[in-house]
Amino acid sequence: MPPTLQTPWQRTLATLAVVLGTAVLAGLAVGHPWPALALAALALLAAHLLRLRRISHLLEARVRLPPPRSGGGAWANVERLLHRARAEVRGRERRLVEMMRAYRAVATALPDALVVVDRNTQRLIWCNAGAGRLLGLDYPRDKGASLVERLQPLPISHWLSAGRHAEPIVDAASPADPSIRISLRLIPYSDALWLLVARDVGKLMRLEQVRRDFVANVSHELRTPLTVVHGYLDMLDPADNEEWEPIIGEMRRQSQRMTQLVEDLLALSRLEAQDALEDEDVAMGPMLSTLRREAEALSQGRHGIVVEDLAGVDLLGSGRELHSAFSNLVANAVRYTPSGGRIAVRFAPAEGGGATLSVEDSGYGIPESHISRLTERFYRVSSSRTRETGGTGLGLAIVKHVLQLHQARLDITSEVGRGSTFTCSFGADRIVPRGKDPHEHPQDQHASRQHA
Template identity: 70%
Template sequence: MLPRIHSAWIRTLGLLALVLVTALLAGLLAGRPWMALAIAALGVVAWHYWKLRSVLLRLTARQRVEPSGGDGVWDELDRLLYRTQEEMRGRKRRLVEMLRAYSAAAAALPDAVVVIERNSQRVRWFNDAATGLLGLRYPDDVDSALGERLQPLPVSRWLAAGRHAEPMLDAASPVDPSLRLSLRLIPYSDELWLLVARDVSKMMRLEQMRRDFVANVSHELRTPLTVVHGYLDMLDPGDQPEWAPILEEMRHQSQRMTQLVEDLLTLSRLEAQDSVVDEEVAMDSMLVTLRREAEALSQRRHDISVEDRAGIDLLGSTRELHSAFSNLVGNAVRYTPAGGSIAITFARTADGGAELSVRDSGYGIPAAHLPRITERFYRVSTSRSRESGGTGLGLAIVKHILQLHQARLGIQSEVGSGSTFACRFGPERVHARDRAFTPVPAASPSTPASIP
C-alpha cells in the first residue's frame, strides 16, 4: 500500500512540475512568464479544490462511486475511500446478520426475556415469550414502566433493590394465575438490565408430588414401625444370651428408622408451609431447655456453656425454633469427641437483629462440603453419621424453619478446629423482653446447671 501511495505522489508532483514548466515556457514565448506561471498555479489549486469538494460531497451524501483507473493521488484516495466503504458495509452486514440471529434466538426461547433501563425501569425490548408469560404487547409496552405493566406482581420494589435484589422472585403470572413464574434479574451493564421469567409450574407440580409422596409413605410407615418397635421391646433373650446383642441392634435400627420417618414428616410439613404464626418466643426459657437437652445427650462428656448476651426475645413459632436450635445443639454434641467444648450464645447483631450461635470443637467440615451441607440426606462422612445416629435431615429442617422466619443460617468451619452454626434473625424478628433479664449462667461439666 505505501509504495503505491508513494508512486502516486511522485506522479502527481511530476504532473504539477510539468504543468508549471510548460506554463513558464509559454509565458517566456509570450513575454509574460510570471503571469503565465501564476495563472497555471491558480488553475492547479482550483483543480485540487474541485477534487476535494467532490470527495466531501460524496462522503456527505454517503455515495459509493467506483474508483477510476488513474494513478494520481486523488485516484488513490478514491480507491482507499471505496475500499473503506466496502469494509464498513461488510461489517455492517455482518452485524445486522448477528443481530437478526440473536433476535431470532431470543424470540425462540421459551423463557420471557425483557431488557429494561436501570434508572427508569422502562422496557426497551422483549421477546415473544414475554407476551404469553408476562402479558407485554408490542409495540404498546415498549418504553412503558415495567412495574406498572406487571401488576399485581411485586416487581417494582424488587427491581428498585437493583444489584442487591434477591436472585429469584417466585410469583404467579399476570396472564394466567395458574402459572408460576421464576423471575431472575441480570444486571449485565450499568444502564441496562435483563429480566428473565421462566415457567416453573410443571417443576413445582412435580415437587409437590414428591412432597406428597414422601409425606404419604412416611405416614404409612409409622404404624408398622411402631408395631415392630413394640414387639422388639417385648422380646427377652431368656436362656439364649447370644440373642441379646442382636435384639439390641434391631431396637437401635428400628428407633433410627422411626426417627427418620419423623424427620421426613417434619420436613414435608415445613415445605408445605408458607409462613408461621408469630408469637413471643421466650429465649431465656429456650436456652435453659437447650442446655438441659445438651447435657442429657452429652452425658457429661463435654464442656457445655450457655450465654444470653441479648436480653431480648424473638417473634416466631416456639415449636419450630426449638426444633431448629435443638438440631444444631444435637449435631454439636454428636460430632464433638469426648472432652470437647460446646458453646451456645444468644447475642444482638450490628443491624439490630439477633443471632443464636452453636460453636463446637469437633471434627470440623471441609470447605468443599459447606455449600451442600443443608441438602437433605447429604453427609460429610457416612460412617460417622451412622455411628452418631444422624438421619441427614437435621440441617435441611433447620434451613426451612429459618426461611419461614426470614432468617438465614451461617456456617463457619475448619477441619480440626470445630464448627460454628449461627441462626441470624433480622430486626423485625426482635421483641423486647417484658420480664426482668436474668443472664443464663454457663454450665460446668462437673456441676449440674442451675435453672434461673
C-alpha cells in the same frame, strides 16, 4: 530512459513538475515567466480543490463510492482507500445485522420471557414473544411503558429498585394468567439496562408437590410397621440366648434410626406445607437452659459446653419450631465434635436491632466446597461419619425451613480441623422485650452463663 514511477504520490509530484515546468518555459517564451507560473499554480490548485470537493460530497452524502479507476495519482489512491474502507464497514455492518437478527430470533423462540428494562425509569425497552404469554407484555405496543404498572398486581416496585441485590421471586402468579406460576429473576448486565427473566415453574411446582405428598404419605405409612417391629424387639430378651444379644441390639439401633428418619421426614413435610406460623412470645431464657441440658445429656461429659445469653430479649415465633431448629444445631455440634472439644451456644444482639443465636464447635470442620449444599435433604459431607453418629441428613434442612418461616437466615462458617459456627440471624421485627416467665425454674433464671 527515466525510471518508472510506482507510487501515486510520485506520479502526482511528476505531474506537478511537468505542468509547472511547461508554464515557466511558455512564460519565458513570451517574456513573462512569473505570471505564467502563477496561472499554472492556480489552475493546479483549482483542479485539486474540485477533486477534494467531489470526494467530500460523496462522503457527506453517504452514498456508495464508485469503483476507483486504476492508476492515477494521489487523489485516485485516496478514492481507492475510501472505497475499500467503506466496503469493509458495510461488511461489518452486514455481519452485525445478521448476528442481531439471529440473536433476536433465538430470544423470540425461547419459552422464557425476556424483558429489557431501563434502569433509571423502570420502563420497557424490548421484550420477546414469551413475555406476552407469561407477563402479558407486547412489543412494540408496550415500548416505553412503566413495567411496574404493566405487571400489576405483582409487587415489583421495590424489587426492581433493589437492582443487583434483588433476590429471585421463586413463585408468583402470572399477571397475564393467574393459573400460571412463574419465577422472576433480575439480571443487571450494564449500568443502564436490566434483563428481567420470567419462567413458567408450574410443572416444577406440581412435581414438587407430588414429591412432598409422596414423602409425607410414605413416612406416615411407615409408622405402623415400625411400631410393630419395635414391639416385637422389646419382647425379645437377650438373656434367653446370649448369641442373639449383638443381633438384637443392632436391630434396635437401626429401627430407632429409621423411626427418627420417619419423624424428620414428617416434620420437614409439615414445614414445607406451611406458609406462615402462629406467632407467640418465645422466652429465650428457658430455651437456652433446655438446650444446655440437652447438650449435656447428649455429650455425657465428653465436651466443654458453654451457653451465653447476651441479648437479653425474647423472640417472636413458634416456640416448638424454634426449639426443633436450635436443638438440631446443638445435636450436630455434639455429634461432630471429638471428645475433649468445646461447644458454645450464644444468643447475642445484632446490628439493626436484631439478634443471633450461634452454635460454635471445635469439631472436624467442613470443607468450603460442601457448605453451600449442607441444607439439602440427605446431603452428607461424609457418609461413614454420619453412620457412626446416627444422623439422618435432614437436620439442617429442617433448620433452614424453620428459619425461612421466621424470615430469618442461616449462615455457616467453617474451617477444616478448627470447627464450625452455625448462626441463626433474626430481624428486628422478630425481637420482643424480655419478660419474666412464671414457669421458669429458679436455677434457670441464673443460666445466662453456664459451664459444664
